[in-house]
Structures are given as structure tokens and as C-alpha cells.
Amino acid sequence: MDGSAPRLNRAGGKPVVPAAAAAFRLRPQIIWLSLLAALALLLFWRLASAAAFSLPSASATGEKLQTFSTVFLGIFLEALPFLLMGVLASALVQVFVSDTLLARLLPRQAVPAAVVGSLLGLIFPLCECGVVPLSRRLIRKGAPLPLAISFMLAAPVVNPIVLISTWVAFGGDLGMVFGRCAIVLLVAVLVGLVFSRHPNPAELLAFSPKQSPVSASAPGIREQGGTVLRLAGDEFFEMGKFLVFGALIAAAFQTFLPRAALLMLGQNPVLSVFALMGLAVILSICSSVDAFVALSLTASFSTGAILAFLSFGPLIDLKSTLMFTTMLRRRAILLLVVLCAQIVLLVTMIINLNVG
Amino acid sequence: MWVNRLARVRTARFWLPATLAALLVWQLLSGRIFLYIHERTVWLVGLSVPLLFAMAVVGFRSQCGHSHIGHRHPSGRLAVVLLVVPLVVVVLAPAQPLGSAALADSRALPAPSLAALPVLEPQADLWTWNLARLGVQRVHDPRLTDLDGQQAALLGFVVHNAELPADQFLVARFVMRCCTADAFALSMPVQYDQAAGLANDSWVNVEGIIHTGGASGAAAVVKASVVEPRPQPSQPYLTP
Numbered sequence: 001m002d003g004s005a006p007r008l009n010r011a012g013g014k015p016v017v018p019a020a021a022a023a024f025r026l027r028p029q030i031i032w033l034s035l036l037a038a039l040a041l042l043l044f045w046r047l048a049s050a051a052a053f054s055l056p057s058a059s060a061t062g063e064k065l066q067t068f069s070t071v072f073l074g075i076f077l078e079a080l081p082f083l084l085m086g087v088l089a090s091a092l093v094q095v096f097v098s099d100t101l102l103a104r105l106l107p108r109q110a111v112p113a114a115v116v117g118s119l120l121g122l123i124f125p126l127c128e129c130g131v132v133p134l135s136r137r138l139i140r141k142g143a144p145l146p147l148a149i150s151f152m153l154a155a156p157v158v159n160p161i162v163l164i165s166t167w168v169a170f171g172g173d174l175g176m177v178f179g180r181c182a183i184v185l186l187v188a189v190l191v192g193l194v195f196s197r198h199p200n201p202a203e204l205l206a207f208s209p210k211q212s213p214v215s216a217s218a219p220g221i222r223e224q225g226g227t228v229l230r231l232a233g234d235e236f237f238e239m240g241k242f243l244v245f246g247a248l249i250a251a252a253f254q255t256f257l258p259r260a261a262l263l264m265l266g267q268n269p270v271l272s273v274f275a276l277m278g279l280a281v282i283l284s285i286c287s288s289v290d291a292f293v294a295l296s297l298t299a300s301f302s303t304g305a306i307l308a309f310l311s312f313g314p315l316i317d318l319k320s321t322l323m324f325t326t327m328l329r330r331r332a333i334l335l336l337v338v339l340c341a342q343i344v345l346l347v348t349m350i351i352n353l354n355v356g
Numbered sequence: 357m358w359v360n361r362l363a364r365v366r367t368a369r370f371w372l373p374a375t376l377a378a379l380l381v382w383q384l385l386s387g388r389i390f391l392y393i394h395e396r397t398v399w400l401v402g403l404s405v406p407l408l409f410a411m412a413v414v415g416f417r418s419q420c421g422h423s424h425i426g427h428r429h430p431s432g433r434l435a436v437v438l439l440v441v442p443l444v445v446v447v448l449a450p451a452q453p454l455g456s457a458a459l460a461d462s463r464a465l466p467a468p469s470l471a472a473l474p475v476l477e478p479q480a481d482l483w484t485w486n487l488a489r490l491g492v493q494r495v496h497d498p499r500l501t502d503l504d505g506q507q508a509a510l511l512g513f514v515v516h517n518a519e520l521p522a523d524q525f526l527v528a529r530f531v532m533r534c535c536t537a538d539a540f541a542l543s544m545p546v547q548y549d550q551a552a553g554l555a556n557d558s559w560v561n562v563e564g565i566i567h568t569g570g571a572s573g574a575a576a577v578v579k580a581s582v583v584e585p586r587p588q589p590s591q592p593y594l595t596p
Binding site for chain 1: 368369372373376380383389391392393397400401403404407408410411413414415417418434435436438439441442445446449450452453454455456457458533534535536537538539540596
């Protein structure tokens with residue numbers, strides 16, 4: 001990570017590694033071992049299935065692993081193009097938009113910044129995988145934190161593609177479109193404003209906001225193209241690991257956690273909201289199609305719960321929350337998740353109690 | 357050690373995007389991509405290929421040495437390890453669609469009230485009921501009481517369920533809107549004397565008559581006159 005480079009010792013130039021960081025250094029070895037163990041397991045499973053292994057327990061485990069791998073690859077292959085779009089957009093902004101131009105265009109005061117940030121998705125229609133790299137880039141280019149936070153939260157819903165897909169999914173029901181949009185805008189603006197109250201917003205960040213490695217003054221278009229691809233590659237490596245890790249966790253939840261337990265909570269005005277917020281986090285579906293899944297739940301769940309599913313999923317899901325760690329410190333992420341959950345819960349429960 | 361060399365971020369910046377791009381090309385050319393994502397978004401995967409190759413070329417050039425004045429690359433052996441995981445899974449895991457195991461435990465959703473479902477399966481005969489139309493009908497008529505005596509033609513995979521009598525099995529198919537993460541199953545019990553001889557997850561075409569329990573309240577079942585083994589379709593999911 002950018003912010004965690006080891007300091008150099010004056011005498012020999014060797015890195016001085018704090019004790020905590022030294023312990024942290026074990027991680028790659030542990031991860032290599034875990035990967036080898038997973039590899040051995042997969043190899044065993046492959047051989048076992050090839051030899052028509054007949055033990056029922058081994059067969060059941062193999063079938064679970066099959067479901068797990070199919071769901072994992074589904075999430076990864078679906079999200080990969082969107083992540084690539086995000087890192088490419090981020091690199092293009094870095095190379096072709098100067099800091100001074102951005103400073104002139106974007107508001108500095110908290111309220112206008114949060115409002116403008118929450119509407120930027122109409123210009124940059126990115127889903128939750130692609131929006132994090134661009135939000136980071138905006139901060140690095142000098143955009144105020146509330147603007148970047150509001151953009152990161154709102155863009156996966158307040159963008160033309162998602163609004164149209166919601167409208168199509170619900171057969172032209174504008175109530176659902178406006179309801180979803182309004183809840184996400186409210187959350188994005190309020191959370192942006194809360195973050196703006198911090199006396200030193202840089203302390204909330206997981207990277208140094210002053211790092212702007214490449215200016216918009218690269219000499220020729222060829223060099224600029226190379227720089228765009230190099231920056232995009234850097235960011236792809238940085239964000240891609242969280243996509244893979246998030247997809248692994250989401251696939252594990254989907255394979256080993258029975259959905260039926262969540263879905264039994266049905267029409268209860270409070271529990272149904274909790275259930276569908278939990279389901280949205282676990283499923284980690286792209287915001288451009290989650291309305292179609294929500295539609296299949298309308299027969300069994302209240303309006304408020306459906307809106308909670310449609311609003312909370314794009315704000316907070318397993319893979320996007322892991323990606324937030326490249327932008328915000330853990331405590332800031334915790335605050336963000338709690339605030340989003342509280343506001344969505346409150347609004348959707350009010351809807352449930354008044355609309356049903 | 358060669359593993360360490362491969363895991364070095366500078367080296368990985370060439371071979372990892374290139375291998376991921378090659379993996380996507382293989383998935384696209386072999387049609388395996390349809391096992392994981394909706395055909396609507398396949399073109400986006402296609403667009404990712406040149407971008408990943410371009411990243412690999414730039415990564416290769418940077419291996420040959422370029423100035424690091426004014427910038428530095430993020431460290432991250434962890435990133436390399438995790439980004440290898442999809443490659444390992446693709447190589448080692450059998451490429452199969454969601455099947456009976458996924459239907460049995462966690463992927464049951466309430467019957468969808470989707471107006472688009474009837475157009476999921478191409479069908480010449482509107483008087484014959486397929487899985488998609490039955491799924492829609494269940495929304496209004498969960499016991500399918502109005503369909504007693506009507507023709508059904510179902511294409512799907514076999515699921516043996518312990519709760520069904522020995523001469524019955526489920527014929528099922530997943531509906532996918534985006535990717536396998538959002539897939540949900542449609543299924544229908546079928547009564548067939550030789551049900552026990554059908555393997556789980558084998559694909560069949562079933563033709564028969566729908567029988568509902570009437571006043572007894574028993575679940576609707578298709579009494580099969582024809583059960584033909586079929587190869588798994590190139591698009592195993594219903595994709596509205």
C-alpha cells in the first residue's frame with residue numbers, strides 16, 4: 001500500500017521494519033501455504049471426480065465445491081470488466097484532467113461538494129467495483145473528501161444505466177425508481193457531510209492524498225497512453241485482490257449459508273428489512289441487475305424491505321467493502337457502514353410502517 | 357526460486373494480465389463463459405481482453421526497465437497470489453453450470469412474478485407448459501390446480517429429492533439475470549417408472565400430462581409419457 005512503505009535506516013539504507021509490520025510479513029508465506037492447500041484440495045477433488053469417487057460425503061463435498069467455484073467465477077467474470085473500466089477511468093482522469101481544472105470545476109464547501117458528488121454518477125456511470133478507484137483518484141487530484149465519499153456511495157445507483165434497469169425490472173413503476181434513488185442520495189449526502197465534519201480528513205484516508213504520481217503534462221499522446229495503461233495496471237493490481245477476496249467470501253456465503261433462513265422473515269416490518277439488507281450484502285450482485293432479483297422477492301417481502309435490498313446492496317456489499325480499504329482507514333469504513341445501515345434501516349422501516 | 361520470481365510484482369505485471377486475457381479468450385471461444393455470466397454482458401468481457409493485453413505489454417516494457425522517478429508501483433505479492441486464484445480455479449475445477457447441489461440447499465427463492473418469464477424458452481406450441489410458464493403460473497396458482505390434464509414439455513436437469521416418492525424426480529433449470537450469483541431455480545416434479553435410473557444433473561426432455569392433487573391437496577406432478585436424455589445445452593440457464 002502506498003501509505004505503508006518501510007522507512008530507511010540512515011546507515012545502511014536497509015528498511016527499518018516495526019514489530020507489527022514484521023509480524024505482518026509472515027502473511028505472504030501463510031497465503032502461499034493456504035494457496036497450496038487449496039490447490040491440493042482442488043487437485044484431489046478433480047482426481048476424485050474423475051475416478052467417480054463413490055463415498056457420499058466426498059461426493060457431497062465435491063458438489064458444494066462445484067457450486068462454490070461456479071458462483072465465484074460468475075462473480076469474478078461479471079465484475080472484472082467493471083473494475084477494469086474503473087481503473088481506466090481513474091487513470092484517464094489522472095493523466096488528462098489537471099489538478100487546477102478539477103479544483104476550478106468542483107465545489108469546496110461541504111454541502112455543495114456532497115450534493116455534486118452524489119450526482120456525479122450521472123456523468124460517470126460506474127458500478128460499485130469501478131467507482132472506488134475513481135473516488136480515490138478524485139481525492140488524489142484534490143477533490144474534497146465529502147465529494148468523493150458521496151460519489152462513491154451514490155454512483156452505483158444514481159446513474160442512468162441502473163435507473164433504467166430498475167425502471168424496466170419493475171415494469172415502469174417509477175415509485176421504486178424514485179424511492180431507491182432518494183434513499184441512496186440521502187445516505188450519500190448525509191454520510192458525506194458527516195465525514196466533512198472531521199477536523200483533518202486526511203486522517204481518515206488509507207493513502208496519502210498528496211501523492212499525484214503523474215501530472216497531466218506528459219509529452220506526447222503515445223507516452224500519455226503508456227502512462228494511462230501503467231497507472232491502470234497499478235490500480236488493477238491494488239484493487240483486483242479485493243475483488244477476488246470479496247468474490248471468494250460471497251461465493252462461500254452463497255454456497256454454505258442457507259438462504260431460506262433469511263427469506264423466512266418475510267413480511268415482518270422490521271425483520272424483513274434486516275433480512276434483505278443481509279441478503280444484499282451476501283449476494284454482492286452488481287447494481288445494474290439487482291432490481292431483477294429484487295423483483296423476484298416482491299411476492300414475499302414488504303415494500304420497505306425491497307427498497308432496503310435495492311439501496312443497501314449497492315452501498316455496502318462484501319466486495320465493495322473490501323475495496324473501501326484501499327481508500328479509507330478501518331475505523332472510517334466501520335463508521336461508513338454503520339451510518340449507511342442506520343439510515344437505510346430507519347427510512348425503510350418508516351416506509352414499511354406507513355406504506356406496508 | 358522460480359515461484360518467487362513469478363510472484364515478484366514487476367514480473368507479474370506482465371504475465372498476470374496476459375494470462376488473465378488468455379483465460380478470457382479461452383472462455384469466450386469455448387463458450388464456457390455462458391456457464392458463469394449472462395450473454396448480455398459477454399461483450400464487456402470481450403472488451404476487457406485488449407485492455408489486459410495492453411497492460412501486459414506495458415508491464416513487459418517496464419520489466420525491461422524504465423525510470424521510476426516521479427512514481428512508484430504499489431507493492432503487493434498478496435495481490436499476485438489472490439489474482440492467481442481465478443486462474444487456478446478455472447484450470448482445476450470442472451467447468452459445470454449450477455446443478456442439483458445448488459438447488460438443494462441455498463438457492464431457493466420465492467416463485468418470481470416476472471412478466472418476462474414466458475419468453476424465456478422458445479416455444480412453438482403455446483398450449484404446452486414449459487418450466488418458465490409453470491414458474492409464472494405458480495405465482496397466481498401455487499398448486500397449479502387450473503392446469504390439470506394439460507400438456508407439459510420440460511427441458512432441464514434431473515434432481516433426486518429424498519422428499520419425493522421413489523418413482524418421482526424433479527426436472528429443474530436455473531434462471532440467470534446477470535451471473536451465477538443471482539441465479540434461482542425453477543423446477544417441477546415428474547412421475548416416471550424408471551426415475552431411479554436417471555443420474556442427478558443429467559439433462560432430459562420430459563413430455564407428459566400435468567396432474568394436480570385436486571381436493572386431496574397433493575402437489576402437482578407431470579406424469580411422463582416420454583423421458584429422453586439430452587446433451588446439456590450450450591446455454592444451460594434460462595436468460596431473460
